[in-house]
Amino acid sequence: MNAAPPDIPLLVVEDLTVRFAAESGSIVANDRVSLAVRRGETLGIVGESGSGKSVLCRAILRLLPSPPATITATTLAFEGRDLLGLDEPSLCAMRGRDIAMVFQNPMTSLDPVQPIISQVMEPLRLHRGFSRRAARAAAIELLDRVGIASASARCDEYPHQWSGGMLQRASIAMAMAAEPKLLLADEPTTALDVTIQDQILALLLDLQRETGMAMVLVSHDMGVIAESSDRLGVMYAGRLVETGTTREVFEGPAHPYSRGLLDSIPRAEERVRRLRTIPGQPPDLSLRQPGCSFAPRCAVASDDCSLGIPSPRAVAPGHTTLCRHPERAAPMHRMEAVG
Numbered sequence: 001m002n003a004a005p006p007d008i009p010l011l012v013v014e015d016l017t018v019r020f021a022a023e024s025g026s027i028v029a030n031d032r033v034s035l036a037v038r039r040g041e042t043l044g045i046v047g048e049s050g051s052g053k054s055v056l057c058r059a060i061l062r063l064l065p066s067p068p069a070t071i072t073a074t075t076l077a078f079e080g081r082d083l084l085g086l087d088e089p090s091l092c093a094m095r096g097r098d099i100a101m102v103f104q105n106p107m108t109s110l111d112p113v114q115p116i117i118s119q120v121m122e123p124l125r126l127h128r129g130f131s132r133r134a135a136r137a138a139a140i141e142l143l144d145r146v147g148i149a150s151a152s153a154r155c156d157e158y159p160h161q162w163s164g165g166m167l168q169r170a171s172i173a174m175a176m177a178a179e180p181k182l183l184l185a186d187e188p189t190t191a192l193d194v195t196i197q198d199q200i201l202a203l204l205l206d207l208q209r210e211t212g213m214a215m216v217l218v219s220h221d222m223g224v225i226a227e228s229s230d231r232l233g234v235m236y237a238g239r240l241v242e243t244g245t246t247r248e249v250f251e252g253p254a255h256p257y258s259r260g261l262l263d264s265i266p267r268a269e270e271r272v273r274r275l276r277t278i279p280g281q282p283p284d285l286s287l288r289q290p291g292c293s294f295a296p297r298c299a300v301a302s303d304d305c306s307l308g309i310p311s312p313r314a315v316a317p318g319h320t321t322l323c324r325h326p327e328r329a330a331p332m333h334r335m336e337a338v339g
């Protein structure tokens with residue numbers, strides 16, 4: 001297969017909507033999400049729990065069973081290929097080889113009854129045509145590379161014999177084995193303690209620099225996104241409410257929700273490093289609001305905010321918001337966390 005020209009984004013998502021059929025009605029977990037990922041770049045996706053980040057990653061990889069999920073999109077294309085039109089064998093061939101995913105919980109990708117080494121060898125055999133012997137050697141090298149101490153001695157062990165941090169490293173090794181062009185990293189560090197979180201993030205960024213792969217890095221932590229992403233998308237209640245370069249959004253947030261997330265980053269100068277949160281709760285996704293879904297929590301809302309769902313508007317080239325009043329998300333932040 002020919003690679004797409006370098007100026008065409010690797011991944012293009014336009015108006016992606018994911019609905020789940022539920023007894024109480026339909027849950028709209030992703031609502032007209034549009035984004036693009038270019039070769040080699042990192043797109044950070046940030047948002048509170050339940051905002052639809054994992055559903056977005058799974059929808060891109062077509063991993064959501066239907067029913068209950070229904071996926072529609074104007075475009076869902078990888079290297080110009082329509083992912084919605086691919087049959088299951090073509091999707092299986094693409095997963096891992098072109099687009100790989102590191103899941104929130106490593107046990108989602110690891111089989112508890114298979115030795116770790118077999119699971120890291122599989123993509124090497126399947127997608128890169130390695131012999132058994134070569135795949136074993138390469139898998140041990142990968143496990144070593146992701147920081148598994150005594151990889152050759154421990155690689156024949158089973159998942160239950162490894163710690164959470166080791167399993168997350170093994171799932172990164174599996175994801176990297178076929179040298180994918182795009183890695184979807186869904187909160188790869190959330191389940192781990194803070195020192196391991198930093199190590200795993202540094203490892204992902206190192207691997208990205210070495211291989212040139214693009215990455216969608218999902219997190220609920222603006223600090224993590226600031227350290228690692230070129231551009232970012234802020235999700236709220238299934239919608240991408242702001243997108244732009246990380247620097248632009250940090251320096252001039254154009255949506256009050258983004259500003260709330262920025263305010264929640266603990267400041268080094270604060271005596272008490274207390275994590276502030278945004279008051280209120282996200283809406284029930286089965287009950288669509290008539291106006292802006294952030295309005296009940298928005299400190300700068302006005303009457304017109306409930307008049308219809310806001311449409312995307314550009315505040316600068318490549319910087320869009322779903323807020324009717326972007327000027328109210330006043331720029332209060334400096335790019336402290338970004339190099």
Ligand SMILES: Nc1ncnc2c1ncn2[C@@H]1O[C@H](COP(=O)(O)OP(=O)(O)OP(=O)(O)O)[C@@H](O)[C@H]1O
Pocket residue numbers: 020022027029047048049050051052053054055056068104220285
């Ligand atoms: N299989 C499913 N059936 C019905 N609803 C679902 C299903 N999977 C996800 N949802 C709903 O979709 C919404 C978005 O879920 P998602 O897992 O994408 O959130 P998230 O942003 O990844 O949250 P977190 O930060 O906790 O991982 C939630 O309201 C969730 O309950």
Ligand code: SF4
Pocket residue numbers: 255256257292293294295296298299300301302305310322323324325326328
């Ligand atoms: S549209 Fe109105 S309610 Fe929604 S975020 Fe903007 S100011 Fe707040």
Ligand SMILES: [Mg+2]
Pocket residue numbers: 053054055104186187
């Ligand atoms: Mg999630």
